[in-house]
Amino acid sequence: MKILLRLAALAALAALGWWLWTVWFPGPEAVIRQRLAELARTATIDGQDSLITRVAKAKNAAGFFTRDAEFLFESTGYNTHQFSGREELAEAARAGFATFRSFAVEFIDVTVQVAADRQSAGVNCTAKVRYGDSKEVAGQEMRFQWRKVDGTWFILRLETVKTLS
């Protein structure tokens, strides 16, 4: 009985140690998921956000992208847009944040595939957007390409995926 208890305590310690390791030294997939969640929070605009806050959020959102990043947006009911470079993305984000009173962004059904070199990764997810106080939500499948630059993960390419071709 004592041996069993000791073994159980050892297993619990090992599990705790492994959990702490994943918290203090997260793998690339965990880091990318955290960055994605941060991007969603940054891209979420509250109706009470001032213009200065919106401009700052637009700049912060563009900061998740590499300097040479590309964003291709194609969706039913919207014109096709293509942006290249961080500055163009920031400009587009400023215009978008100024247009809508409020919207909430969330990335769901996220799947991350880290390349063998652990310097690049692909992410597939659905962007769930709620406009204002409306109950209706819009969903758009997105594909990200991430690249690790100086130890930090940035978005190299972002494109919408056509669910129905």
Next chain:
Amino acid sequence: MQRHVTTPTQPGWLRIFLIGRRPKTTLVRAGVLIATCFVVFRFILLPIRITGSSMLPTYRDGQINFANRLAYLRHEPQRGDVVSIRLAGPSMMLMKRIIGLPGETVVFRAGHVHINGQLLDEPYVKQPCDWEKGPVVCGPDEYYVVGDNRSMPFELHEQGRAERDRIIGKPLL
């Protein structure tokens, strides 16, 4: 020497109402119910809330339904089936009707659907339609899907070819 026999006291009606006469049995039953509900509603019947108007009048905005993931266990999707099509995952789905099967050519001509040159009878379409769309050929693993609300402007109505592995089931109700 006299022996005293005490009769066990009956549990109160409130306790019986809440946890039954045998709490252990109640606990086991509750556990089985929770596990069954978890398995059923997580993997077999996905609760869905319909948003949007593309499937009017068949399905209205705000309606609750279930996506039956076992619907195509024994056979493939058929023409006329309303199906749930996943985006990146099952948390958000499109709900559309299949009008074209793999290998078929779909054309919209003056609002009417033609499959391989033959006019398709669509009794579920109740509103007038004036859509025009050139021939679209479905691949070997593709189904042409479209909503029932054909009075919507064509550019705003999401439709097209869906790959088979994106079709995850059909509405239960």
